[in-house]
Amino acid sequence: MPERIIVLGATGLTGGLLVDRLLEDKRADDLHLLLRRPPEKDFGNAQLHVSDTAGWPEEIAQIKPDILVSCLGSTMKKAGSKEAFAAIDRDLVGAVAKAGKQAGARHMIAVSSTMADSSASSFYLRIKGEAEDLMRAQKFDRLDIIRPGLLRGERTGDTRMSEGLAILASPIMDRLLHGSFRRYRSIAAMDVAAAMMTLMAKQEPGTYVHENDQLWSLS
Numbered sequence: 001m002p003e004r005i006i007v008l009g010a011t012g013l014t015g016g017l018l019v020d021r022l023l024e025d026k027r028a029d030d031l032h033l034l035l036r037r038p039p040e041k042d043f044g045n046a047q048l049h050v051s052d053t054a055g056w057p058e059e060i061a062q063i064k065p066d067i068l069v070s071c072l073g074s075t076m077k078k079a080g081s082k083e084a085f086a087a088i089d090r091d092l093v094g095a096v097a098k099a100g101k102q103a104g105a106r107h108m109i110a111v112s113s114t115m116a117d118s119s120a121s122s123f124y125l126r127i128k129g130e131a132e133d134l135m136r137a138q139k140f141d142r143l144d145i146i147r148p149g150l151l152r153g154e155r156t157g158d159t160r161m162s163e164g165l166a167i168l169a170s171p172i173m174d175r176l177l178h179g180s181f182r183r184y185r186s187i188a189a190m191d192v193a194a195a196m197m198t199l200m201a202k203q204e205p206g207t208y209v210h211e212n213d214q215l216w217s218l219s
Helices: 013-024 053-063 082-102 123-137 161-176 179-184 189-200 212-218
Strands: 005-008 031-035 047-050 067-070 107-111 142-146 206-210
Touching (some): 013 031, 013 189, 031 053, 067 189, 082 123, 107 123, 107 189, 123 142, 142 189, 189 212, 206 212
Parallel strands (some): 005 067, 031 047, 067 107
């Protein structure tokens, strides 16, 4: 039986690549995308649901997905404040996870961040960790948390200067990162998307955290 899939964050780097792969894999017959505004990109046969994020839990309740995929993520610059950043990267992620579980989703896959930790001193990493805790609390049959290193790929929005410089330096820096530090290496967003495709077919129950080495293996 085809599975009903919801993807959130389809207009972002990783989300867009994932949706492209889903469409190529003929899984678009029951593919749903939640969006804040009408997209410029053609998403083929995917079913689009455009509404304010406050309405997303209701949309999820009506769709009743089998698999919920979150590629949601902002930056402090785009969000404009710590409060706005937390509202997206923690509160919205938590709200859609809860709605997905209540709607019957058995499997959630979500992009987080390497070193995410709800007790971290870094505001960014703490918010990411708190979002992970909210997802874990829903007790999905299976939860896959994706913690990539620096993402490489062609972005549609403005890249932060520091991030752009890090990407330029990544070929050199990656060679210096070995052992447990491999998690900080850069990784192509297309590899992350490929790994997420593989994870959609996994049936083993439990909560799994995937860092760079696991993502490369899955892709």
